Amino acid sequence: MNVLLVYAHPEPRSLNGSLKNFTVERLERAGHTVQVSDLYAMNWKATLDADDAPARDLAEPFRPSTDSRHAFEGGTQPADIAAEQEKLRWADAVILQFPLWWFTMPAILKGWVERVYAYGFAYGVGEHSDRRWGSRYGEGTLAGKRAMLIVTTGGWESHYGPRGINGPIDDILFPIQHGVLYYPGFDVLPPFVVYRTSRMDDARFAQTREALGERLDRLWETAPIAFRQQNAGAYEIPALTLRDEIAPGRTGFAAHVDGAGAAS
Template identity: 45%
Template sequence: MTTYDTPSQPKKILVVTAHPEPRSLNAALTAFAVRHLRAAGHQVRVSDLYAMKWKAQVDADDFPDHADGGRLDVLAGHERATLAGRLTPDVAAEQEKVVWSDAVVLQFPLWWFSVPAILKGWFDRVFTNGFAHGPAVPPPYSEGALGGRRALVSVTVGARESAFSDRGVHGPLADVLHPVQHGLFWFTGMAPLEPFALYGTVDVSSERFERAQREYGRRLDGLFTDPPVPFRTLTGGDYDREMRLLPGREAPGAHGLGLHVSP
């Protein structure tokens, strides 16, 4: 695999983890990642959403200036509160961590083909209009609002790997994770790497976990050197004014979500 230049100095990494059990496989992978990254000289901060008792839902309580009984416009309200510095302290603290970071690592179990609700709530409340997207910041699907940062998903999956293959019954894992990889990370300008996935997690032997740690360690070592997923930029000439991919830009046989990855 082609890699980029080795980083010349330690980096700052935010690890966001979402599992309710502190003795879980996800907790073990989080602890391993933190140890491994710190041993490499990086600075690491952790947002353990369940331990933090993170509030997942967006509601009127997120907008201190919202008038009681008034209609809540979440998009506009987020923009006003963000630009005025009037977000709630918990959201402002997480945004500060994202701004501080050179990379974000997400650790979570795949539940119903998606992230746990508490992690989705972190997306909803932290990546506000005016901070991660919107007219006040650079355009999406490019080196946008959060450009210059790397992003890595580490996910545990109960099913076998073959079920998430190109002909697997669950569909390719890249498609399942597209809302996170493309819709969250790339939309806001972060460069997502290929995800690290540990399959068949209903029963993981100590030997298999040791192998997984070694592989995960290699992926963490490449956090700033491995090439990201080559998603197309919105401003690179591949899309028309209606945000549709221009004819003939795809690789032969490409279809579906794969259209938005450069050949």
């Protein structure tokens, strides 16, 4: 299988750097083909701006969605964007690896998403009608592929528990897993989260590698998070709210998961 690892950490000698190297070695040893987009090493341009639509009408204001669509459809995107899109087409599975900084992904990785997920490539696709509201949330151009997060954080696991001060880790990662990954069609696997990274000694690092290796070995067998598909009947269209009989009395992120599929 083909695996794309999109990696966002500025220090190659970090814990993340070691886990990235381990991930590549483990997957390749199992016979998979791996490409790595090391965003800091690539000096990835993080800002989506008018330079990403070089053929746009300069007499008009820059419109990120509209202009990205024209650039995508017209083949005028910058080469770095087109190259990452081609990697996504090639991949059977995508891993996003990053440290949790201020409750989300580093800005350089967010910028990768904003620039690579062009209109017409990752969103704005499919029929919009009173029966369907586009091909998204379980459908879309990246459907049939798997995705997983590898995340490190300095906080204790209890800090991200159901009653933890930082909020449940599944809630914190929901915008990434449900929005960035499930929206364009990925089957999203439960994340691999490493807590309390400042207390990583040799013994714990060995345990972490072993646990990560087991997850990587099961990349194609692990059941994905059971997010509800948008166009499968659970949602009123075009309001895109859950039907009254679906998850009655439940609100928030958890209502959009069928059962207990959001285990970490």
